[in-house]
Amino acid sequence: MTKTGKPTLADEIREATGxxxxxxxxxxxxxxxxxxxxxxxxxxxxxxxxVQIGTDEARRRLLASTALWSxxxxxxxxxxxxxxxxxxxxxxxxxxxxxxxxxxxxxxxxILKFHEAFLKxxxxxxxxxxxxxxxxxxxxxxxxFSDVLLAPVMLAKGKLPLVPRVIRxxxxxxxxxxxxxxxxxx
Amino acid sequence: MTTIGYYPGCSLHxxxxxxxxxIRAVAEVAGxxxxxxxxxxxxxxxxxxxxxxxxxxxxxxxxxxxxxxxxLTEVLAPCAACFSRLKGTTVRLRRSDALLETxxxxxEHDYHGTVRxxxxxxxxxxxxxxxxxxxxxxxLDGLKVAPYYGCLLARGEEIVEGYDAEQPTGMDAALEAAxxxxxxxxxxxxxxxxxxxxxxxxxxxxxxxAILTDAEEAGADALVTSCPMCHSNLDxxxxxxxxxxxxxxxxxxxxxxxxxxxxxxxxxxxxxxxRHFVDAMRVAERSA
Numbered sequence: 256m257t258k259t260g261k262p263t264l265a266d267e268i269r270e271a272t273g274x275x276x277x278x279x280x281x282x283x284x285x286x287x288x289x290x291x292x293x294x295x296x297x298x299x300x301x302x303x304x305x306v307q308i309g310t311d312e313a314r315r316r317l318l319a320s321t322a323l324w325s326x327x328x329x330x331x332x333x334x335x336x337x338x339x340x341x342x343x344x345x346x347x348x349x350x351x352x353x354x355x356x357x358x359x360x361x362x363x364x365x366i367l368k369f370h371e372a373f374l375k376x377x378x379x380x381x382x383x384x385x386x387x388x389x390x391x392x393x394x395x396x397x398x399x400f401s402d403v404l405l406a407p408v409m410l411a412k413g414k415l416p417l418v419p420r421v422i423r424x425x426x427x428x429x430x431x432x433x434x435x436x437x438x439x440x441x
Numbered sequence: 442m443t444t445i446g447y448y449p450g451c452s453l454h455x456x457x458x459x460x461x462x463x464i465r466a467v468a469e470v471a472g473x474x475x476x477x478x479x480x481x482x483x484x485x486x487x488x489x490x491x492x493x494x495x496x497x498x499x500x501x502x503x504x505x506x507x508x509x510x511x512x513l514t515e516v517l518a519p520c521a522a523c524f525s526r527l528k529g530t531t532v533r534l535r536r537s538d539a540l541l542e543t544x545x546x547x548x549e550h551d552y553h554g555t556v557r558x559x560x561x562x563x564x565x566x567x568x569x570x571x572x573x574x575x576x577x578x579x580x581l582d583g584l585k586v587a588p589y590y591g592c593l594l595a596r597g598e599e600i601v602e603g604y605d606a607e608q609p610t611g612m613d614a615a616l617e618a619a620x621x622x623x624x625x626x627x628x629x630x631x632x633x634x635x636x637x638x639x640x641x642x643x644x645x646x647x648x649x650x651a652i653l654t655d656a657e658e659a660g661a662d663a664l665v666t667s668c669p670m671c672h673s674n675l676d677x678x679x680x681x682x683x684x685x686x687x688x689x690x691x692x693x694x695x696x697x698x699x700x701x702x703x704x705x706x707x708x709x710x711x712x713x714x715x716r717h718f719v720d721a722m723r724v725a726e727r728s729a
Contacts, residue, residue: 271494290632294644325641328487329592329632330525334606347490354492369640373488377500381482383451392639401642405677412716414456424480424503427549431503434547435495 264309264317271348278338279303285332285342295322299332299342306345315358323350324363355439368396378432381422385415443571445559446513447475448504450523450669451483456677457669459713460519463698464564466712470705471573478508478516484526487636498540499547501530506550517559519698521668522636525593525600528558532599560594561667562604562611565697569618579706579728580620586700587626587661588612589652591671595630606630612697616665619704620728626659628652633674642681649674650687663693663724665700672696677718693721703728 257263265276279300286298297305297320305313317323323346332342353359359367372391376383393399409415422428445468453461468475481504490497504527508516518524534541534554545551559567590609595601604611607630613623631652634645653675656664666672676694683689694717702712709715709725 290634290648291644294641325644327592327632327635327637327644328490329635330596331592331632334596334598347494350491351494366637366640369636370488370491373486374492374496377483377485377488381480383483383486385455389639396640398639402639408718409456409677412718414458414716416455420451420454422480422482424482427503428482428500431499431548432496435493435499438495438543438547439493 264306264314267352268306268345268348272341272344274341274345276303276306276340276345279307279340280338282337284335284337288331288335290329290331291325291327294325296320297322299346302346302349303340303342317349318353318356318358319360320349321360321363322346323353324359324366326350365396365398368392371395378429379425380419381425381428382420384419385409386417387419442472442474444474444476445564445567446508446511446516446556447477448481448508448516448518448523448527449477450518450520452520452669456673457520459716460669460672460696460698463696463702463712464517464519466707467568467573467698467701467705470576470702470707471568471571473568473571475517476511476513478504478513479511481507484523486522486526490526495543495547497526498530498533499544501527502534502544502552503548503550505530505556506548506552508556509552510550514555515557515559517561517564519561519564519667520670521560521591521593522670524558524560525597528560528600529597531556531558532597560601561697562594565612565615565701568701569615573701573705574618577618577620577701577704580704581700581724581727582620584621584724584727585624585660585662586616586621586695587624587656587659587664588616588629589656589664589666589671589675590630591666591668592630592632592635594667612665612667615697615701619700621665621700624659624661626655626661628655633671635670635674638670638674638678645674645678646682646685646687649678650682650690653679653682653688653690653692657690657692661692663695663721665695665697667697679719691719693717693719693724695721695724
Protein backbone atom coordinates (compact mmCIF):
# COMPACT_ATOMS: atom_id res chain seq x y z
CA MET A 256 0.00 0.00 0.00
CA THR A 257 1.29 3.49 -0.80
CA LYS A 258 1.09 6.39 1.67
CA THR A 259 -2.03 7.64 -0.07
CA GLY A 260 -3.75 4.30 0.53
CA LYS A 261 -3.80 3.37 -3.16
CA PRO A 262 -2.78 -0.26 -3.78
CA THR A 263 0.61 -0.67 -5.45
CA LEU A 264 1.22 -2.91 -8.46
CA ALA A 265 2.79 -5.42 -6.05
CA ASP A 266 -0.46 -5.34 -4.01
CA GLU A 267 -2.50 -6.04 -7.16
CA ILE A 268 -0.24 -8.97 -8.04
CA ARG A 269 -0.41 -10.39 -4.51
CA GLU A 270 -4.19 -10.08 -4.56
CA ALA A 271 -4.40 -11.92 -7.91
CA THR A 272 -1.75 -14.61 -7.35
CA GLY A 273 -0.70 -14.77 -3.69
CA UNK A 274 2.89 -14.04 -4.79
CA UNK A 275 4.83 -11.46 -2.74
CA UNK A 276 7.27 -10.07 -5.31
CA UNK A 277 9.31 -8.40 -2.54
CA UNK A 278 10.72 -11.87 -1.81
CA UNK A 279 12.39 -12.06 -5.23
CA UNK A 280 16.14 -11.44 -4.77
CA UNK A 281 16.86 -11.28 -8.51
CA UNK A 282 19.05 -14.38 -8.82
CA UNK A 283 18.03 -14.65 -12.49
CA UNK A 284 17.54 -18.42 -12.50
CA UNK A 285 14.08 -18.03 -14.06
CA UNK A 286 15.34 -15.94 -16.98
CA UNK A 287 18.34 -18.24 -17.49
CA UNK A 288 16.12 -21.29 -17.92
CA UNK A 289 13.29 -19.63 -19.89
CA UNK A 290 13.03 -21.32 -23.31
CA UNK A 291 11.17 -18.32 -24.71
CA UNK A 292 13.55 -15.62 -23.38
CA UNK A 293 15.05 -15.08 -26.83
CA UNK A 294 11.62 -14.11 -28.18
CA UNK A 295 10.89 -11.68 -25.32
CA UNK A 296 11.79 -8.06 -24.67
CA UNK A 297 12.40 -8.92 -20.99
CA UNK A 298 12.86 -12.13 -19.03
CA UNK A 299 10.80 -13.30 -16.04
CA UNK A 300 13.31 -11.89 -13.50
CA UNK A 301 13.05 -8.45 -15.11
CA UNK A 302 9.27 -8.72 -14.95
CA UNK A 303 9.51 -9.48 -11.22
CA UNK A 304 11.85 -6.48 -10.78
CA UNK A 305 9.52 -4.08 -12.56
CA VAL A 306 6.62 -5.22 -10.38
CA GLN A 307 8.82 -4.50 -7.34
CA ILE A 308 9.59 -0.99 -8.68
CA GLY A 309 5.91 -0.43 -9.36
CA THR A 310 6.06 3.16 -10.68
CA ASP A 311 3.65 4.29 -13.42
CA GLU A 312 6.50 3.96 -15.90
CA ALA A 313 7.27 0.39 -14.71
CA ARG A 314 3.62 -0.51 -15.02
CA ARG A 315 3.38 0.95 -18.50
CA ARG A 316 6.45 -1.01 -19.65
CA LEU A 317 5.15 -4.24 -18.13
CA LEU A 318 1.70 -4.06 -19.67
CA ALA A 319 3.16 -3.32 -23.12
CA SER A 320 5.74 -6.12 -22.85
CA THR A 321 5.95 -8.80 -25.55
CA ALA A 322 7.06 -11.27 -22.85
CA LEU A 323 3.52 -11.58 -21.50
CA TRP A 324 2.40 -13.01 -24.84
CA SER A 325 5.48 -15.02 -25.77
CA UNK A 326 5.36 -16.88 -22.44
CA UNK A 327 4.45 -20.45 -23.41
CA UNK A 328 3.40 -21.48 -19.87
CA UNK A 329 6.05 -24.20 -19.53
CA UNK A 330 6.46 -23.43 -15.78
CA UNK A 331 10.28 -23.75 -15.87
CA UNK A 332 10.62 -20.42 -13.99
CA UNK A 333 8.19 -21.48 -11.28
CA UNK A 334 9.74 -24.93 -10.96
CA UNK A 335 13.25 -23.54 -10.47
CA UNK A 336 12.59 -20.48 -8.25
CA UNK A 337 14.71 -20.92 -5.10
CA UNK A 338 12.25 -18.71 -3.20
CA UNK A 339 9.22 -20.80 -4.23
CA UNK A 340 7.71 -17.80 -6.00
CA UNK A 341 5.54 -18.28 -9.06
CA UNK A 342 6.69 -16.00 -11.91
CA UNK A 343 4.43 -17.88 -14.36
CA UNK A 344 1.36 -16.90 -12.30
CA UNK A 345 2.59 -13.28 -12.13
CA UNK A 346 2.90 -13.28 -15.94
CA UNK A 347 -0.63 -14.74 -16.26
CA UNK A 348 -2.00 -11.96 -14.03
CA UNK A 349 -0.15 -9.22 -15.96
CA UNK A 350 -1.34 -10.66 -19.29
CA UNK A 351 -4.94 -10.49 -18.11
CA UNK A 352 -4.39 -6.86 -17.02
CA UNK A 353 -2.79 -5.98 -20.36
CA UNK A 354 -5.69 -7.55 -22.25
CA UNK A 355 -8.25 -5.74 -20.08
CA UNK A 356 -6.48 -2.40 -20.50
CA UNK A 357 -5.93 -2.92 -24.24
CA UNK A 358 -2.13 -2.57 -24.16
CA UNK A 359 -1.29 -5.65 -26.23
CA UNK A 360 1.66 -4.87 -28.55
CA UNK A 361 0.73 -4.99 -32.21
CA UNK A 362 3.23 -7.74 -33.10
CA UNK A 363 1.77 -10.01 -30.38
CA UNK A 364 -1.84 -9.77 -31.54
CA UNK A 365 -1.61 -13.07 -33.44
CA ILE A 366 -1.09 -14.86 -30.15
CA LEU A 367 -4.03 -13.05 -28.54
CA LYS A 368 -6.19 -13.88 -31.60
CA PHE A 369 -5.26 -17.54 -31.29
CA HIS A 370 -6.26 -17.66 -27.60
CA GLU A 371 -9.51 -15.81 -28.38
CA ALA A 372 -10.38 -18.11 -31.28
CA PHE A 373 -9.70 -21.12 -29.06
CA LEU A 374 -11.99 -19.85 -26.30
CA LYS A 375 -14.75 -18.85 -28.75
CA UNK A 376 -14.68 -22.39 -30.08
CA UNK A 377 -14.94 -23.87 -26.57
CA UNK A 378 -17.63 -21.37 -25.48
CA UNK A 379 -19.79 -22.36 -28.43
CA UNK A 380 -19.23 -26.13 -28.57
CA UNK A 381 -17.75 -27.16 -25.20
CA UNK A 382 -14.75 -28.68 -26.96
CA UNK A 383 -12.03 -27.53 -29.34
CA UNK A 384 -12.14 -28.74 -32.94
CA UNK A 385 -9.25 -28.13 -35.31
CA UNK A 386 -11.26 -26.89 -38.32
CA UNK A 387 -13.33 -24.12 -36.68
CA UNK A 388 -10.37 -23.10 -34.49
CA UNK A 389 -8.02 -22.76 -37.45
CA UNK A 390 -10.68 -21.04 -39.58
CA UNK A 391 -11.54 -18.46 -36.93
CA UNK A 392 -7.87 -17.86 -36.07
CA UNK A 393 -6.97 -17.30 -39.71
CA UNK A 394 -9.87 -14.92 -40.29
CA UNK A 395 -9.22 -12.80 -37.21
CA UNK A 396 -5.40 -12.77 -37.35
CA UNK A 397 -5.00 -12.31 -41.10
CA UNK A 398 -2.51 -15.19 -41.05
CA UNK A 399 -4.31 -16.83 -43.97
CA PHE A 400 -1.86 -18.99 -45.84
CA SER A 401 0.49 -20.65 -43.37
CA ASP A 402 0.15 -24.43 -43.11
CA VAL A 403 -2.50 -24.77 -45.83
CA LEU A 404 -0.45 -27.65 -47.26
CA LEU A 405 -0.70 -29.56 -43.99
CA ALA A 406 -4.49 -29.84 -44.12
CA PRO A 407 -4.79 -32.48 -46.90
CA VAL A 408 -2.14 -34.68 -45.25
CA MET A 409 -3.87 -34.38 -41.87
CA LEU A 410 -7.17 -35.30 -43.52
CA ALA A 411 -5.63 -38.36 -45.16
CA LYS A 412 -4.24 -39.50 -41.82
CA GLY A 413 -7.64 -39.13 -40.14
CA LYS A 414 -6.33 -36.28 -37.97
CA LEU A 415 -8.61 -33.52 -39.17
CA PRO A 416 -12.21 -34.44 -38.33
CA LEU A 417 -14.57 -32.26 -40.35
CA VAL A 418 -17.56 -32.58 -38.03
CA PRO A 419 -17.01 -30.26 -35.06
CA ARG A 420 -17.14 -31.83 -31.61
CA VAL A 421 -20.11 -30.54 -29.63
CA ILE A 422 -21.19 -31.51 -26.12
CA ARG A 423 -24.72 -31.76 -24.70
CA UNK A 424 -23.89 -29.37 -21.87
CA UNK A 425 -22.90 -26.48 -24.10
CA UNK A 426 -25.56 -24.19 -22.59
CA UNK A 427 -23.96 -24.87 -19.24
CA UNK A 428 -20.55 -24.00 -20.70
CA UNK A 429 -21.87 -20.72 -22.06
CA UNK A 430 -23.28 -19.90 -18.62
CA UNK A 431 -19.87 -20.67 -17.06
CA UNK A 432 -18.17 -18.35 -19.56
CA UNK A 433 -20.67 -15.57 -18.75
CA UNK A 434 -20.17 -16.02 -15.01
CA UNK A 435 -16.37 -15.90 -15.38
CA UNK A 436 -16.51 -12.74 -17.51
CA UNK A 437 -18.90 -11.15 -14.97
CA UNK A 438 -16.43 -11.91 -12.17
CA UNK A 439 -13.82 -10.10 -14.22
CA UNK A 440 -15.89 -6.90 -14.18
CA UNK A 441 -16.54 -6.95 -10.44
CA MET B 442 -11.45 -55.86 -13.27
CA THR B 443 -10.04 -52.43 -12.57
CA THR B 444 -11.96 -49.42 -13.89
CA ILE B 445 -10.22 -46.13 -14.54
CA GLY B 446 -12.00 -42.94 -15.64
CA TYR B 447 -10.90 -41.43 -18.93
CA TYR B 448 -10.64 -37.81 -20.01
CA PRO B 449 -9.36 -37.98 -23.60
CA GLY B 450 -9.27 -34.20 -24.13
CA CYS B 451 -9.90 -32.52 -27.48
CA SER B 452 -6.62 -33.42 -29.24
CA LEU B 453 -7.16 -37.15 -28.88
CA HIS B 454 -10.11 -37.03 -31.27
CA UNK B 455 -8.07 -35.16 -33.90
CA UNK B 456 -4.33 -34.56 -34.13
CA UNK B 457 -3.56 -36.96 -31.27
CA UNK B 458 -5.77 -39.75 -32.54
CA UNK B 459 -3.14 -42.49 -32.32
CA UNK B 460 -2.64 -41.70 -28.63
CA UNK B 461 -6.32 -42.48 -28.02
CA UNK B 462 -6.19 -45.63 -30.17
CA UNK B 463 -3.08 -47.00 -28.46
CA ILE B 464 -4.31 -46.17 -24.93
CA ARG B 465 -7.57 -48.05 -25.51
CA ALA B 466 -5.71 -50.99 -27.06
CA VAL B 467 -3.16 -51.44 -24.25
CA ALA B 468 -5.79 -50.96 -21.53
CA GLU B 469 -7.72 -53.82 -23.10
CA VAL B 470 -4.62 -56.06 -23.11
CA ALA B 471 -4.03 -55.24 -19.43
CA GLY B 472 -7.69 -55.96 -18.63
CA UNK B 473 -8.37 -52.40 -17.44
CA UNK B 474 -11.74 -50.85 -18.27
CA UNK B 475 -11.61 -47.20 -19.31
CA UNK B 476 -14.81 -45.26 -18.63
CA UNK B 477 -14.95 -41.93 -20.42
CA UNK B 478 -16.36 -39.01 -18.38
CA UNK B 479 -19.78 -38.46 -19.95
CA UNK B 480 -20.12 -35.05 -21.65
CA UNK B 481 -16.65 -33.79 -20.62
CA UNK B 482 -15.59 -30.34 -21.82
CA UNK B 483 -12.30 -28.79 -22.93
CA UNK B 484 -9.91 -28.02 -20.03
CA UNK B 485 -9.29 -24.52 -21.42
CA UNK B 486 -5.63 -25.29 -22.24
CA UNK B 487 -3.25 -22.33 -22.54
CA UNK B 488 -5.98 -20.03 -23.83
CA UNK B 489 -8.04 -19.94 -20.63
CA UNK B 490 -5.16 -19.30 -18.24
CA UNK B 491 -3.80 -16.69 -20.62
CA UNK B 492 -6.96 -14.61 -20.59
CA UNK B 493 -9.19 -15.43 -17.62
CA UNK B 494 -8.03 -17.03 -14.38
CA UNK B 495 -11.55 -18.01 -13.28
CA UNK B 496 -12.26 -19.79 -16.54
CA UNK B 497 -8.91 -21.59 -16.23
CA UNK B 498 -10.22 -23.24 -13.05
CA UNK B 499 -13.94 -23.43 -13.86
CA UNK B 500 -13.52 -25.50 -17.05
CA UNK B 501 -11.41 -28.24 -15.36
CA UNK B 502 -13.68 -28.00 -12.28
CA UNK B 503 -16.76 -29.03 -14.29
CA UNK B 504 -14.91 -32.16 -15.48
CA UNK B 505 -13.84 -33.06 -11.94
CA UNK B 506 -17.40 -32.58 -10.73
CA UNK B 507 -18.83 -34.71 -13.57
CA UNK B 508 -16.30 -37.48 -12.85
CA UNK B 509 -17.26 -37.44 -9.17
CA UNK B 510 -21.00 -37.44 -9.96
CA UNK B 511 -20.39 -40.43 -12.27
CA UNK B 512 -18.61 -42.35 -9.51
CA LEU B 513 -15.10 -42.18 -10.98
CA THR B 514 -12.33 -41.90 -8.38
CA GLU B 515 -9.36 -42.02 -10.73
CA VAL B 516 -9.24 -40.34 -14.12
CA LEU B 517 -6.55 -40.66 -16.77
CA ALA B 518 -5.80 -37.35 -18.56
CA PRO B 519 -3.26 -38.39 -21.24
CA CYS B 520 -2.51 -34.96 -22.75
CA ALA B 521 0.16 -33.22 -20.66
CA ALA B 522 -1.65 -29.88 -20.83
CA CYS B 523 -5.01 -31.39 -19.79
CA PHE B 524 -3.24 -33.32 -17.02
CA SER B 525 -1.57 -30.17 -15.71
CA ARG B 526 -4.81 -28.14 -15.84
CA LEU B 527 -6.96 -30.85 -14.20
CA LYS B 528 -4.46 -31.95 -11.56
CA GLY B 529 -3.43 -28.31 -10.96
CA THR B 530 -7.08 -27.50 -10.28
CA THR B 531 -7.35 -30.30 -7.68
CA VAL B 532 -4.24 -28.85 -5.96
CA ARG B 533 -5.63 -25.30 -5.95
CA LEU B 534 -9.02 -26.41 -4.67
CA ARG B 535 -7.35 -28.33 -1.83
CA ARG B 536 -5.47 -25.18 -0.82
CA SER B 537 -8.36 -22.73 -0.92
CA ASP B 538 -11.92 -23.14 0.38
CA ALA B 539 -12.72 -19.69 -1.00
CA LEU B 540 -11.82 -20.87 -4.51
CA LEU B 541 -13.98 -23.97 -4.04
CA GLU B 542 -16.92 -21.75 -3.05
CA THR B 543 -16.37 -19.46 -6.04
CA UNK B 544 -16.29 -22.45 -8.41
CA UNK B 545 -19.42 -23.95 -6.89
CA UNK B 546 -21.15 -20.64 -7.60
CA UNK B 547 -19.86 -20.32 -11.16
CA UNK B 548 -20.45 -23.91 -12.32
CA GLU B 549 -23.45 -24.89 -10.16
CA HIS B 550 -21.74 -28.23 -9.46
CA ASP B 551 -20.75 -29.41 -5.98
CA TYR B 552 -17.36 -31.05 -6.12
CA HIS B 553 -16.01 -32.68 -2.95
CA GLY B 554 -12.41 -33.36 -3.96
CA THR B 555 -12.58 -37.15 -4.40
CA VAL B 556 -11.08 -37.48 -7.90
CA ARG B 557 -7.42 -38.36 -8.49
CA UNK B 558 -5.99 -37.39 -11.89
CA UNK B 559 -3.48 -39.77 -13.50
CA UNK B 560 -0.88 -38.79 -16.10
CA UNK B 561 0.25 -41.11 -18.91
CA UNK B 562 3.29 -41.89 -16.78
CA UNK B 563 1.11 -42.93 -13.81
CA UNK B 564 -1.04 -44.91 -16.23
CA UNK B 565 1.91 -46.77 -17.80
CA UNK B 566 3.18 -47.90 -14.38
CA UNK B 567 -0.34 -48.80 -13.36
CA UNK B 568 -0.90 -51.02 -16.41
CA UNK B 569 2.33 -52.88 -15.68
CA UNK B 570 1.10 -53.54 -12.13
CA UNK B 571 -2.30 -54.61 -13.45
CA UNK B 572 -0.68 -57.47 -15.36
CA UNK B 573 0.51 -55.87 -18.59
CA UNK B 574 4.13 -56.73 -17.68
CA UNK B 575 3.55 -60.46 -18.29
CA UNK B 576 1.82 -59.75 -21.59
CA UNK B 577 4.74 -57.92 -23.22
CA UNK B 578 5.69 -60.97 -25.24
CA UNK B 579 7.06 -59.14 -28.30
CA UNK B 580 9.79 -56.88 -26.83
CA LEU B 581 11.32 -54.24 -29.05
CA ASP B 582 14.74 -55.87 -29.20
CA GLY B 583 16.98 -53.12 -27.85
CA LEU B 584 15.29 -50.21 -29.66
CA LYS B 585 17.21 -47.14 -28.48
CA VAL B 586 14.81 -44.52 -27.21
CA ALA B 587 15.07 -41.00 -25.79
CA PRO B 588 12.27 -40.60 -23.21
CA TYR B 589 10.91 -37.06 -23.60
CA TYR B 590 8.85 -35.47 -20.81
CA GLY B 591 8.74 -31.86 -21.99
CA CYS B 592 7.18 -29.37 -19.60
CA LEU B 593 3.87 -30.27 -18.14
CA LEU B 594 4.58 -33.91 -17.23
CA ALA B 595 7.57 -32.72 -15.19
CA ARG B 596 6.67 -29.42 -13.54
CA GLY B 597 4.84 -28.42 -10.38
CA GLU B 598 5.82 -30.47 -7.33
CA GLU B 599 2.29 -31.10 -6.12
CA ILE B 600 1.16 -31.87 -9.67
CA VAL B 601 3.76 -34.46 -10.66
CA GLU B 602 4.10 -35.81 -7.07
CA GLY B 603 7.15 -37.95 -6.56
CA TYR B 604 8.81 -37.47 -9.95
CA ASP B 605 12.03 -35.47 -10.26
CA ALA B 606 11.41 -32.32 -12.31
CA GLU B 607 14.91 -32.06 -13.79
CA GLN B 608 15.80 -35.75 -14.24
CA PRO B 609 12.49 -37.58 -14.50
CA THR B 610 12.59 -41.37 -14.80
CA GLY B 611 8.86 -42.14 -14.69
CA MET B 612 8.74 -43.74 -18.16
CA ASP B 613 11.91 -45.85 -17.72
CA ALA B 614 10.36 -48.95 -16.15
CA ALA B 615 7.66 -49.23 -18.83
CA LEU B 616 10.15 -48.66 -21.66
CA GLU B 617 12.56 -51.24 -20.27
CA ALA B 618 9.73 -53.72 -19.80
CA ALA B 619 8.97 -53.20 -23.50
CA UNK B 620 12.57 -54.15 -24.38
CA UNK B 621 13.82 -50.63 -25.14
CA UNK B 622 17.26 -49.35 -24.33
CA UNK B 623 17.17 -45.87 -22.81
CA UNK B 624 19.81 -43.46 -24.15
CA UNK B 625 21.17 -40.78 -21.81
CA UNK B 626 20.39 -37.36 -23.30
CA UNK B 627 20.07 -33.71 -22.32
CA UNK B 628 16.73 -32.46 -23.63
CA UNK B 629 14.24 -34.65 -21.74
CA UNK B 630 12.56 -31.68 -20.02
CA UNK B 631 13.15 -28.91 -22.57
CA UNK B 632 10.13 -27.16 -24.07
CA UNK B 633 9.01 -27.95 -27.67
CA UNK B 634 7.12 -24.66 -28.08
CA UNK B 635 3.82 -26.11 -26.88
CA UNK B 636 0.65 -24.37 -28.01
CA UNK B 637 2.49 -21.90 -30.26
CA UNK B 638 2.41 -24.31 -33.22
CA UNK B 639 0.27 -21.91 -35.26
CA UNK B 640 0.69 -18.51 -33.60
CA UNK B 641 4.52 -18.47 -33.13
CA UNK B 642 5.70 -21.23 -35.45
CA UNK B 643 9.31 -19.98 -35.59
CA UNK B 644 9.73 -20.69 -31.86
CA UNK B 645 8.35 -24.22 -32.28
CA UNK B 646 10.76 -24.81 -35.17
CA UNK B 647 13.80 -23.66 -33.13
CA UNK B 648 12.93 -25.40 -29.89
CA UNK B 649 11.79 -28.68 -31.44
CA UNK B 650 14.83 -28.73 -33.71
CA ALA B 651 17.11 -28.58 -30.65
CA ILE B 652 15.26 -31.52 -29.06
CA LEU B 653 15.43 -33.67 -32.21
CA THR B 654 19.13 -32.84 -32.72
CA ASP B 655 20.08 -33.87 -29.19
CA ALA B 656 18.09 -37.12 -29.37
CA GLU B 657 19.77 -38.03 -32.67
CA GLU B 658 23.24 -37.17 -31.35
CA ALA B 659 22.57 -39.40 -28.33
CA GLY B 660 22.00 -42.28 -30.76
CA ALA B 661 18.24 -42.64 -30.33
CA ASP B 662 16.27 -44.67 -32.92
CA ALA B 663 13.09 -43.00 -31.70
CA LEU B 664 11.86 -40.39 -29.25
CA VAL B 665 9.08 -41.36 -26.84
CA THR B 666 6.57 -38.81 -25.60
CA SER B 667 3.23 -38.92 -23.81
CA CYS B 668 1.90 -35.55 -24.95
CA PRO B 669 -0.12 -34.92 -28.14
CA MET B 670 1.06 -31.31 -28.36
CA CYS B 671 4.74 -32.31 -28.15
CA HIS B 672 3.98 -35.09 -30.63
CA SER B 673 2.49 -32.75 -33.17
CA ASN B 674 5.39 -30.28 -32.82
CA LEU B 675 8.04 -32.99 -33.12
CA ASP B 676 6.34 -35.29 -35.66
CA UNK B 677 4.02 -33.17 -37.82
CA UNK B 678 6.39 -30.18 -37.76
CA UNK B 679 9.53 -32.25 -38.47
CA UNK B 680 9.13 -31.51 -42.17
CA UNK B 681 8.67 -27.77 -41.49
CA UNK B 682 11.90 -27.93 -39.48
CA UNK B 683 13.75 -29.66 -42.32
CA UNK B 684 12.33 -27.19 -44.83
CA UNK B 685 13.67 -24.34 -42.69
CA UNK B 686 17.14 -25.71 -43.46
CA UNK B 687 17.61 -27.33 -40.06
CA UNK B 688 18.35 -31.00 -39.50
CA UNK B 689 17.52 -32.78 -41.72
CA UNK B 690 15.82 -35.02 -39.19
CA UNK B 691 14.20 -38.38 -39.68
CA UNK B 692 13.30 -39.44 -36.16
CA UNK B 693 10.12 -41.42 -35.39
CA UNK B 694 8.16 -39.88 -32.50
CA UNK B 695 6.33 -42.58 -30.55
CA UNK B 696 3.78 -42.46 -27.76
CA UNK B 697 4.52 -44.50 -24.64
CA UNK B 698 1.26 -46.38 -25.23
CA UNK B 699 2.32 -47.26 -28.81
CA UNK B 700 5.59 -48.72 -27.51
CA UNK B 701 3.71 -50.80 -24.93
CA UNK B 702 1.20 -51.92 -27.56
CA UNK B 703 3.93 -53.04 -29.97
CA UNK B 704 5.67 -54.97 -27.18
CA UNK B 705 2.35 -56.63 -26.44
CA UNK B 706 2.31 -57.86 -30.05
CA UNK B 707 -0.55 -55.62 -31.26
CA UNK B 708 -0.79 -54.71 -34.94
CA UNK B 709 0.88 -51.31 -35.59
CA UNK B 710 -2.22 -50.09 -37.48
CA UNK B 711 -4.37 -50.74 -34.43
CA UNK B 712 -2.05 -48.43 -32.50
CA UNK B 713 -2.17 -45.76 -35.21
CA UNK B 714 1.50 -46.03 -36.17
CA UNK B 715 0.55 -45.60 -39.84
CA ARG B 716 -0.91 -42.16 -39.03
CA HIS B 717 2.40 -40.53 -38.17
CA PHE B 718 4.02 -37.92 -40.42
CA VAL B 719 7.53 -39.33 -39.92
CA ASP B 720 7.48 -43.04 -40.77
CA ALA B 721 7.01 -44.98 -37.52
CA MET B 722 6.07 -48.33 -39.09
CA ARG B 723 9.78 -49.21 -39.32
CA VAL B 724 9.84 -49.42 -35.51
CA ALA B 725 7.22 -52.16 -35.59
CA GLU B 726 9.67 -54.40 -37.43
CA ARG B 727 11.85 -54.35 -34.33
CA SER B 728 9.30 -56.16 -32.19
CA ALA B 729 10.23 -59.82 -31.74
